[in-house]
Amino acid sequence: MLTAATNNIYVGRQPILDRSQALYAYELLFRSGNVEQAEFHCDVSATARVITSVFNELGLEQALGDAFGFINVSEDMLMSEALELLPADKIVIExxxxxxxxxxxxxxxxxxVRKGFRLALDDVLDLEEDYKPLIEIASxxxxxxxxxxxxxxxxxxxxxxxxxxxxxxxxxxxxEQARRCHELGFAYFQGYFFARPSVLSTRTLSAGETTLLRLLGMVIGDADTSAMEPLIKQEPALxxxxMRITNSVGSGSKRQISTAREAITLLGRRQLQRWLQLLLFCTQGSGKAHTPLLxxxxxxxxxxxxxAERCDMRDGDPDSAFLTGILSLLPALLGxxxxxxxxxxxxxRCIHSALTDGSGTLGALLRLLRCWEEDATTDFAATLAALPPLSGEDFTVAVSEAMGWAAGLGQ
Incomplete structure (x- = not known):
């Protein structure tokens, strides 16, 4: 169990990208889950206990994958010995x-810095003489x-x-800001332009995207395997x-899979549906699987x-919650x-309603995740309070596990 210090705390984050727009790090934000106290204000010892509890008990170090974690540090927290309990090879002190x-x-x-931590200076507006000793050791x-x-x-x-x-x-x-900063030589980039994908313009779907969507629709509609096989054969890369993922899943078997029909049967409909959903986010241009959008x-x-496994579901179930999360970002991906x-x-209908008008439990869960991604603390706390019996601790446990799962997809 988590310590009491984490009971009403959730972890927010915002991606930091490198010059190729690949994920480099996350800025980690520790927030109160109470409606009355949406921003995180407490004494330094409690803050330090929360951060170390999240890392040591929830395994957030592993959840970061190859990415680093930037953590905001006040003067009091900087002086706290608890800060040294964090993994120096994963944490940037901001x-x-x-x-x-x-x-x-x-x-x-x-x-x-001598102990292996890297230093970041936050919200810099000018090069001030008094700050030069810190600038000289900052990363x-x-x-x-x-x-x-x-x-x-x-x-x-x-x-x-x-x-x-x-x-x-x-x-x-x-x-425009991203382009200009890239031209000026900035090494890393952070902001809502990268964290909140949006539909810029309507475009025609590529043949591969159309095939994936058609296959996904057939799996959701429980179509026969014989009807799906011709579609898969149309896309050699697919x-x-x-075949690769199915042979990996069936590695305990001596028989190697050689046809699309055998692959679908062995993989199973539930895993096939998830694979198709995530594959849409892995095949855009760069060929990189470990992208910020994925x-x-x-x-x-x-x-x-x-x-969804923990809250009072009035509509839908955990599988429909997963699908709702995937579909909610398809417009941003496909344009x-x-x-x-x-x-x-x-x-x-419950998934359709959640995606179009935000109604039902699925709609509330989707709204909760959007608030978390945008660090909308007050709206997050209010939405969480309307989803009994979920707590800030439940959210932090779930998001930490999810971050670890997501990090593993790119490997």
């Missing part, structure tokens, strides 16, 4: 802008784009260039992937499934409207 560069702070920061400088005038940004970048710290653009809210959709779907997606797939 000094809040409110931490003054006084001698004790600089000495403690140097001590933690990351987070430039707040909302606080720096666009015309002043190139000069600020040049002033930081002599230092070894990598520049991280935070609060990137548009494609057939190869199906992590986002996998974590969303798996968390919804785990929470089409939700109505267009649902024309291809015949889903249960």
């Amino acid at each position: 000094l809040l802008e409110t931490v003054p560069p006084k001698p004790a702070v600089i000495a403690r920061a140097r001590e933690l 990351f400088i987070k430039i707040d784009l909302l606080g720096v005038a666009p015309d002043a940004l190139p000069d600020l970048v040049e002033r930081f260039r002599p230092y070894s710290a990598k520049l991280l653009a935070e609060k990137v809210d548009s494609a 057939l190869v992937n199906l 992590n986002m959709v996998a974590t969303r779907a798996r968390t919804m499934e785990l929470l 089409v409207s939700m109505d267009e997606v649902l024309k291809t797939l015949t889903v249960d």
Whole structure:
């Protein structure tokens, strides 16, 4: 069981991407799950206990996969010995802008760097003389784009260039900001532009996407295997992937799978449906399976499934919760409207309602995950309170397990 300190705390996160838009790290946010106290305010010892409990008891270190975790640290928390219980090879200590560069702070920061921790300076607006001792040992400088005038940004970048710290653009809210920061040489990027995919324009689905959606619709509709096999054969890459995953699943058997029909039978309808759902998010352009969008959709779907197992479901079930999470991000992936997606797939009424008007338990679970992804603390707390008997502890346990599951998909 978790310690009492974590009972009403949930872990938020926002992805940090590198220059190729691959996932590099997450900024981890610790929030109160109480409606009256949506933001996380408590004494430093309680804060430190929560963070160490989440890592040590929930296995968040493993859940991060290859990504790193940035954690906001106040002056008091910086001085806390509990901070050293965290894994130095996975954690970046992010000094809040409110931490003054006084001698004790600089000495403690140097001590933690010597112990293997990396340092990030948060919400930097200028290169101030007093902060140079911290800048010299920092691994990351987070430039707040909302606080720096666009015309002043190139000069600020040049002033930081002599230092070894990598520049991280935070609060990137548009494609134009992302493009400009990339041109200026920023190494990392963070902001709602990357964390909240949206439909930019309607486009025609590719042949591969159409095939995957048709197959997914057939599996949901419990079509005969003989009807699905010709579709799979039309896409050689799809057939190869199906054979590979099925032979992996059936590795305990001496017989190797050689036909699509055998693969579908061995894999099973439930696993086939999940594989098709996630495959849509693995085949876009770059060929990389470990993408931010795959992590986002996998974590969303798996968390919804785990929470559905614990809450009072008035509609749907854990499997429908997983499917709702997957389908909710298809418009962002494919560049089409939700109505267009649902024309291809015949889903249960509860899933349809959750996706179109946010109604029912599935709709509430989807809203909860969206609030978490966007760090909408007050709305998150209110939605959680309306989903008895779920607690902040239930959410943190579920999301930690889901993050670990999602991290494993890219390996």
